[in-house]
Amino acid sequence: MKKLQHDECGFAAALNAIGGKWKTMILWEVNLAPRRFGELRRLLPGVSEKVLTQQLREMETDDLIERTVFPGAVQRVEYSVTAFGKTLNDAVCVLSKWGKEHERHMAQRQQAVQADLSRPAA
Amino acid sequence: MKKLQHDECGFAAALNAIGGKWKTMILWEVNLAPRRFGELRRLLPGVSEKVLTQQLREMETDDLIERTVFPGAVQRVEYSVTAFGKTLNDAVCVLSKWGKEHERHMAQRQQAVQADLSRPAA
DNA sequence: CAGTATCCAATTTGATACTG
DNA sequence: CAGTATCAAATTGGATACTG
Numbered sequence: 001m002k003k004l005q006h007d008e009c010g011f012a013a014a015l016n017a018i019g020g021k022w023k024t025m026i027l028w029e030v031n032l033a034p035r036r037f038g039e040l041r042r043l044l045p046g047v048s049e050k051v052l053t054q055q056l057r058e059m060e061t062d063d064l065i066e067r068t069v070f071p072g073a074v075q076r077v078e079y080s081v082t083a084f085g086k087t088l089n090d091a092v093c094v095l096s097k098w099g100k101e102h103e104r105h106m107a108q109r110q111q112a113v114q115a116d117l118s119r120p121a122a
Numbered sequence: 123m124k125k126l127q128h129d130e131c132g133f134a135a136a137l138n139a140i141g142g143k144w145k146t147m148i149l150w151e152v153n154l155a156p157r158r159f160g161e162l163r164r165l166l167p168g169v170s171e172k173v174l175t176q177q178l179r180e181m182e183t184d185d186l187i188e189r190t191v192f193p194g195a196v197q198r199v200e201y202s203v204t205a206f207g208k209t210l211n212d213a214v215c216v217l218s219k220w221g222k223e224h225e226r227h228m229a230q231r232q233q234a235v236q237a238d239l240s241r242p243a244a
Numbered sequence: 245c246a247g248t249a250t251c252c253a254a255t256t257t258g259a260t261a262c263t264g
Numbered sequence: 265c266a267g268t269a270t271c272a273a274a275t276t277g278g279a280t281a282c283t284g
Contacts, residue, residue, distance in 0.1 A: 010221030011146050024133050048258050091220035098213035099132030170278050
């Protein structure tokens with residue numbers, strides 16, 4: 001998502017941290033448990049390796065998640081949530097709750113519009 | 123913003139409603155008081171007429187705001203928040219609060235990264 | 245005043261092949 | 265396994281001129 005610039009309300013900062021298409025899901029998953037790269041790829045159906053890497057790096061930069069490498073014959077990497085990431089996850093959950101409570105309302109609205117559009121302009 | 127599809131957590135619904143670059147600001151402004159088109163254009167410096175119109179229409183479709191036309195010699199239109207829009211604004215405020223509280227943390231992180239990058243790889 | 249219509253630029257996301 | 269590199273597609277946002 002394009003960076004927002006209006007910082008009067010602080011929402012921009014939050015959305016810049018979480019705006020990527022997959023970031024809330026990543027945050028959610030690593031908050032449940034530390035996840036490996038391949039694991040996240042499976043958990044987020046449709047994400048490409050490039051984008052997953054990108055968003056993980058950004059979230060690492062933002063101190064939302066932590067990357068730990070376990071050396072070995074086959075390399076292993078784990079991503080886990082940071083304390084800071086937890087605080088964001090909590091805040092995000094409020095919006096998620098709103099979404100859950102009102103997605104019916106939203107869906108109905110969309111349908112109403114659809115019906116209105118398909119009405120034969122009588 | 124691109125539509126999210128993961129609806130397990132409800133965040134997608136919320137972000138689809140508020141994802142546009144200006145929507146939170148629009149919601150915020152019309153929540154403070156009913157606003158006219160030109161007024162919003164002034165209040166949201168940098169928004170183009172096209173985009174403002176687009177986002178207003180989408181938010182109207184989503185039942186977040188209401189459009190009222192006052193006929194007259196010079197036409198006048200007012201956008202006001204709906205009850206539903208208020209509930210979203212409240213939810214968004216939680217994230218805004220997070221942003222406000224932690225933007226210092228975020229900024230520091232970004233600076234740390236900048237410093238790291240500009241360090242002459244010694 | 246309150247938009248619409250076009251055209252264009254920027255950014256984000258994705259598909260795929262390849263590497264340590 | 266955990267990525268990187270490259271190229272292309274899709275969306276969004278923006279500038280500007282014009283209209284009822």
